[in-house]
Amino acid sequence: MDSADPATSTPTDRPPWERMARGGGLLGPDGRLSGTVFEEMSRLAARTGAINLGQGFPDVDGPPEMLDAAAAALREGGNQYSPVAGLPRLQEAVAEHQRRFYGIELDPATGVVVTVGASEGLAASLLAFVEPGDEVVVLEPHYDLYAAVVEFAGARLVPVPLEPPHFTPDPDRLAAAFGPRTRAVVLNDPHNPTGTVLDDAVLARVAALAAEHDCVVVTDEVYEHLCYPGRHRPLAALPGAFERTLTVSSVGKTFSATGWRVGWVSGPAHLVGPVRATKAYLTHSAATPLQLGAAAALDLPDEFYAGLEADFRRRRDVLVAGLAAAGAEPFEPQGTFFVVADVGRLCERHGVGDAEALAPVLAERAGVVGVPVAALASAGHRDLYASWMRFSFGKRPEVLEEAARRLAA
Numbered sequence: 502m503d504s505a506d507p508a509t510s511t512p513t514d515r516p517p518w519e520r521m522a523r524g525g526g527l528l529g530p531d532g533r534l535s536g537t538v539f540e541e542m543s544r545l546a547a548r549t550g551a552i553n554l555g556q557g558f559p560d561v562d563g564p565p566e567m568l569d570a571a572a573a574a575l576r577e578g579g580n581q582y583s584p585v586a587g588l589p590r591l592q593e594a595v596a597e598h599q600r601r602f603y604g605i606e607l608d609p610a611t612g613v614v615v616t617v618g619a620s621e622g623l624a625a626s627l628l629a630f631v632e633p634g635d636e637v638v639v640l641e642p643h644y645d646l647y648a649a650v651v652e653f654a655g656a657r658l659v660p661v662p663l664e665p666p667h668f669t670p671d672p673d674r675l676a677a678a679f680g681p682r683t684r685a686v687v688l689n690d691p692h693n694p695t696g697t698v699l700d701d702a703v704l705a706r707v708a709a710l711a712a713e714h715d716c717v718v719v720t721d722e723v724y725e726h727l728c729y730p731g732r733h734r735p736l737a738a739l740p741g742a743f744e745r746t747l748t749v750s751s752v753g754k755t756f757s758a759t760g761w762r763v764g765w766v767s768g769p770a771h772l773v774g775p776v777r778a779t780k781a782y783l784t785h786s787a788a789t790p791l792q793l794g795a796a797a798a799l800d801l802p803d804e805f806y807a808g809l810e811a812d813f814r815r816r817r818d819v820l821v822a823g824l825a826a827a828g829a830e831p832f833e834p835q836g837t838f839f840v841v842a843d844v845g846r847l848c849e850r851h852g853v854g855d856a857e858a859l860a861p862v863l864a865e866r867a868g869v870v871g872v873p874v875a876a877l878a879s880a881g882h883r884d885l886y887a888s889w890m891r892f893s894f895g896k897r898p899e900v901l902e903e904a905a906r907r908l909a910a
């Protein structure tokens with residue numbers, strides 16, 4: 502037998518570099534790391550000079566209080582390792598934030614762990630509890646990191662599609678996704694990419710299913726302050742849900758600081774402890790001076806948060822109107838800074854089959870880049886999203902107005 506032939510050899514016949522991440526879609530057919538769709542679309546924008554509404558990072562700096570606190574910490578000796586769980590000042594600020602906005606009471610020392618972005622928080626939460634052979638339920642389309650981490654854990658992702666055009670989970674499909682092997686649920690709310698905000702009935706259903714199947718819920722709430730119907734409601738705030746829920750968030754979106762890589766996981770000590778133990782061996786700790794900046798940001802008054810929401814609601818309306826004027830059919834997002842739009846009619850107009858094929862055409866002809874939603878779904882469900890594209894309104898209003906003008910033209 503030719504041990505180099507992946508089709509005929511068993512995994513142990515092959516050298517480790519051929520076995521890495523196999524099956525998870527992390528390697529391209531040429532054996533190289535395939536990279537993310539966001540990198541691909543950013544390259545497309547750079548090559549064509551198009552406005553990049555593909556990747557979701559803000560194009561402004563965060564609040565001055567946050568920047569000043571981090572700069573002062575840099576100058577004043579805050580440059581060595583912080584404790585693994587984070588600086589007490591930030592643990593306390595996170596606990597106070599959860600109390601102020603959601604009425605959740607946390608012990609800052611045992612109920613909060615600071616991580617390197619929400620990304621590390623999500624990874625450590627899943628790696629701490631998920632074992633090979635376990636199943637992890639997730640709503641899709643979804644942020645691509647979940648699938649990669651579940652793959653690293655040797656577990657299996659069980660996706661439940663949010664079906665267009667309303668993007669709410671079907672209760673029967675949701676229930677059917679849970680089984681004897683379900684170990685965790687990842688719930689992203691407000692939801693990237695669809696902009697859906699889950700209603701109380703769905704949250705309660707997920708909490709009940711998690712209790713019934715005795716699994717951990719990991720909530721990804723990085724868009725918690727971009728929630729347009731009003732206040733975001735964390736699943737952990739539902740009666741009885743706190744004890745099995747890890748809540749993940751970060752400074753990236755709320756404070757326009759995606760490059761800082763500061764996030765946090767909060768919850769009951771019996772869940773946060775294992776997350777802390779796991780993250781200790783991923784990165785040890787997050788950047789010390791930036792943790793002090795993050796604490797200053799979290800302490801900002803309610804007006805800051807209200808202003809943020811109003812500002813992003815206005816930006817949303819500009820982009821939604823631009824997409825509609827261009828002939829796309831946008832789904833008005835209730836949260837996040839993303840809007841998904843059915844671009845089927847644009848595909849027809851440009852003689853291409855789907856959103857993926859439309860992406861380079863839109864970049865060249867309209868000068869705007871979006872991300873095909875199907876790239877964020879599992880192979881079995883991609884057809885559902887073939888005509889959908891995601892655009893970010895996390896950019897300055899003048900950039901969005903120019904993008905809307907280009908699209909309409």
Ligand SMILES: Cc1ncc(COP(=O)(O)O)c(C=O)c1O
Pocket residue numbers: 557617618619620621644689693721723750751752753759762763764
């Ligand atoms: C849903 C979701 N979760 C997590 C992240 C990553 O957050 P962070 O930059 O804090 O690691 C992102 C970033 O785009 C996201 O959209």
